[in-house]
């Protein structure tokens with residue numbers, strides 16, 4: 001298939017591009033490199049540097065690449081930043097997303113696959129979380145993603161375009177070639193591994209009094225290659241709607257810390273900090289729907305294996321991607 005991948009120079013997008021190419025799809029990547037890396041785009045893909053909010057550029061690109069499917073990873077994805085600068089999130093994730101959706105619609109693209117997030121659920125009443133749980137985001141990041149999902153749903157009803165919202169839980173791990181390199185890193189596993197590499201003095205652990213077995217937050221870490229596999233399955237005709245993507249079980253921050261210490265053989269000093277406001281104690285996916293309808297399940301089931309793949313990548317590329 002001919003695919004257009006926005007955000008393909010970012011973490012999840014780069015691994016998905018690698019997978020699409022391996023499956024024989026034609027891939028054009030659109031990324032403004034605001035936080036992504038040119039070196040993260042696999043050589044087999046066409047690359048266009050530009051913004052998803054630029055209608056003229058989108059029209060030209062749709063004409064040239066003639067995508068049958070758009071996979072939309074581009075976005076702003078820092079919860080803390082979204083609390084300080086909500087406009088940035090509604091502009092980039094909702095408004096620019098709609099510009100892209102409109103261009104796809106005008107170009108008669110049959111399918112639109114969107115990188116959504118478990119942040120659309122907010123603080124869930126019950127865990128594991130199903131797709132039918134109430135969506136009550138507690139930060140502009142989650143709200144901006146939910147508004148994009150809602151726009152897609154109405155647009156799908158109006159036009160018949162197949163729209164899929166893949167709600168990732170916590171992406172983690174790496175392929176051999178592509179991994180997680182954010183210039184401003186906030187994700188737990190890269191922060192822990194950077195501490196093991198001596199690039200940070202300590203790891204900041206936020207919140208030790210949560211109502212969980214060891215007092216730290218529990219999250220559902222999903223391997224980035226498993227996310228890529230779900231996207232490949234979602235390309236099939238007839239697949240639409242929201243899907244949770246996680247392993248269906250969680251690990252506490254202390255469990256992730258232990259896995260990182262074991263895998264790296266490094267003590268990884270920790271500095272305990274107060275809990276961050278609005279950090280739910282436990283976010284774990286119910287993945288029954290993805291299993292039944294996509295025929296998908298996570299191949300990487302253990303946090304230790306996920307950390308091993310990330311550690312291999314960080315050792316191979318200790319400074320991440322070249323500038």
Ligand SMILES: NC(=O)c1ccc[n+]([C@@H]2O[C@H](COP(=O)([O-])OP(=O)(O)OC[C@H]3O[C@@H](n4cnc5c(N)ncnc54)[C@H](O)[C@@H]3O)[C@@H](O)[C@H]2O)c1
Nearest residue numbers: 007009010011012032034035036051052074075077115171
């Ligand atoms: N990483 C996770 O754990 C996670 C969890 C849930 C959802 N998501 C979502 O998945 C997507 C990918 O996440 P990621 O971790 O790979 O993020 P990332 O920041 O590594 O990648 C995002 C990419 O989008 C590009 N981009 C941003 N705005 C753009 C614009 N207006 N025009 C063109 N390119 C633009 C950036 O340059 C970057 O390459 C995001 O939409 C994010 O919200 C990620």
